[in-house]
Amino acid sequence: MSRVHDVEGARATHGAELVDRIIAAADVVDDDADRLVAAFRAMPGGRGWQLLDAALAGQDVAGAPPELEAVVRPALDPPSWVDLDLVDAGAVARWRISSATQAIALTCGSLAFGYRSAALSRPLAATGRLTQMAPRRLGETARWVVAATQPGALRPGAEGLRLTVRLRLVHALVRTHLLAKPDWDREAWGPPISVADTIATGLGGFLLVPKRALEDLGVRYTPAELEAQFHLWRWITHLLGAPEEHLPASLEDAQAWIGCALDLDGEPHEQSPELMRALLHHGFAFTRFLPGPVGVLSRHVSAQVLGGFTRRWMGEAMADRLGVPDTPLKHAAPLLRPATIAREVLLATGALGDAHRIAEREIALVSRMMDLTRAPAQLEPERVQDEPVLRAA
Template sequence: MSVANIPHDPARGLRITQAHSRFPADLVNVFVQGMFQTDSLVDAVAAELAGSEGAGWQAVNDALTHARPTVDNAPPSLEALLTPVMSTPPWFDAEQVRWGAALWWRFWISNQIGLAGSLRTGYRFGDLNKPQAMNGRSAVMAAKRYEETARWVLDATEPGGLVPGRAGFSSTIKIRLVHAMVRRRLRRDPRWNTAAWGEPIHTSGMALTGIAFLILPLAAAEMVGIEYTDDEKEAIRALWHWVCYLMGVAEPLLPHTIDHARSIADIATAVFAPPDEDTRMLDNAVMHNGIRAERALPSFLRPALAPVLRPVISYGIWGVSNAIVAQLEEHPDNPQRVNHPVVRALRPLVARREKSRRKGELGSDFEIAERQRKGVTTALGLIDAAPHALHPREAMAATR
């Protein structure tokens, strides 16, 4: 579909015209076209699985566990989905991606700030947020959705976990299936407005979401004083390039370079619709219900303290993170200008830690990552968080 043939929306048309005046026309056009394109390979699998019994889902699990695109009882479309990712393209460097995952975990607090911004990317725009708003899980079950996303991030960024047969690879393909299941349901929803919003969970939205996990944590790291060499940044980019590829992002919208990734993010900000009432609703959900902090307490105390503790802790974490991300967005070319009190407090601590790291006192990149990941896993365990990322079968049912 060419830009000339996309459904007309006057407000979006004006935004596209303005984007053409600021960014390369070919990339703007690819991005706009992507709003009306989806991942046809996984959509075909979702269509077959929706009508199958448990054997179809078991076949998916078997294929991912054994790293074989063809297994007994698998829907015919599964092989077409898995063959390209299991054979791995020639540009894929498993060791570079493994190193990039370790580097991404250099300092978990900057990752948390970046994660908050990455999750908010999905609902800050008044058209991109519609799958979440209409799905209902993000509003009704904001905390569980955060926990499930955190579990997927832990899987996807485990060093060595993104090769076929490993947990990160399997979890990422399953999230791709989650998107297809939600998309399949939304396409049958009479409320869905393709002309205004594009296709449900479209290619451009998927690209932006994946890219956010690359550029926002990097910006947050620079903001607090974490230093990466060019080779280290390239390894982190390779990690998220591979994740985006596994998620089904179209080739022109993959983060081929960090500058290319930033250009896509800038175009998204120009083309997508501004925040709306659904943005405020979803923001409010995570601010008041985003962390199930009461689950760290004995069970008999939870009912009484949850109404107080959950909004206080949720606002403390998400409110601070969102405020910092907002300042980062104000200073995209110089994160050091961010002046939030939490950031000011972190900078001297990070400076001392970075000095120790450069001396080798913190161990290797992989040892640092293991400790950082353990801290996050422990925190999730304290609140009895969701044990794994959302399974595609769970995504088949709407919550409202």
């Protein structure tokens, strides 16, 4: 596959075993999800998705295709390594952080992370969902992250679990769509949204990258909080279709995996600068409601502010390649640290309440903000084929 580069150099740096694990995972897809969406397509419109929701709610689904059990059973009866109390502790650790600080880390860390990788950005470029529908897709992502990372959200029957399994099927539908396109070069690029890509997104994009960004802003996690957050995102990544045998076993293993995967990835995708531009101009949701010249100016300011943080966390060389604005705001992070550190001190003294209450308040605040900015609900699988940019050929 041409999606991997300088394999011998990566082996010398990271070891042959890790390199071979990643290359193998890059050629593996979520077969269970692919078989399930194929089975749903053979059923009357909407019937498959109704069965999925009923099964995830623990209801009887007599007459459901056998492919449904392979997807639903592990979600409702988690593997022995999953500790749901530890998953909830990870959610609390995540949400004790200021939602404003999290938003910066999510936009300029998590979402920007994928655009340095050709493998991760190629499906986005191929579907056009970010460049043509950037505000909508960013809102969908934010809604899912909030829903999936709340305490209790990933237990059997919970809404976060349902939405995460549905997102897994959205990925399967997109993969099916792209593999059917004559211009998808599977031999060179491997399959879209492979197991390696799912791991890179879940454990890299949503855990390790924002962790580094938040620590740069002054957040300090205890070892127990880091372990809990790793467990949270390892479970989410598994729910998104990454088999246990491919998942990194520890936070240190995940860090090594992501570092090696980025070295193997090589050049960004040719449309990555366009994807980055869409992210920076639409990262602040409220700008799309501002009319005329005010809206244009606000989006320009948004790109400068978000670009400053993105450049700091991405690095100068990669930021230049992706067209991230070079602005003095890249030095803003140290200016925010005193406020973050002061909040950390107040948290430690209990002056702001216990961590669970703080998490509840932050989740409520973010939910209100998403409602005010009309952030769309997650793209549901049954709507995928109606999307103009995802319509099957």
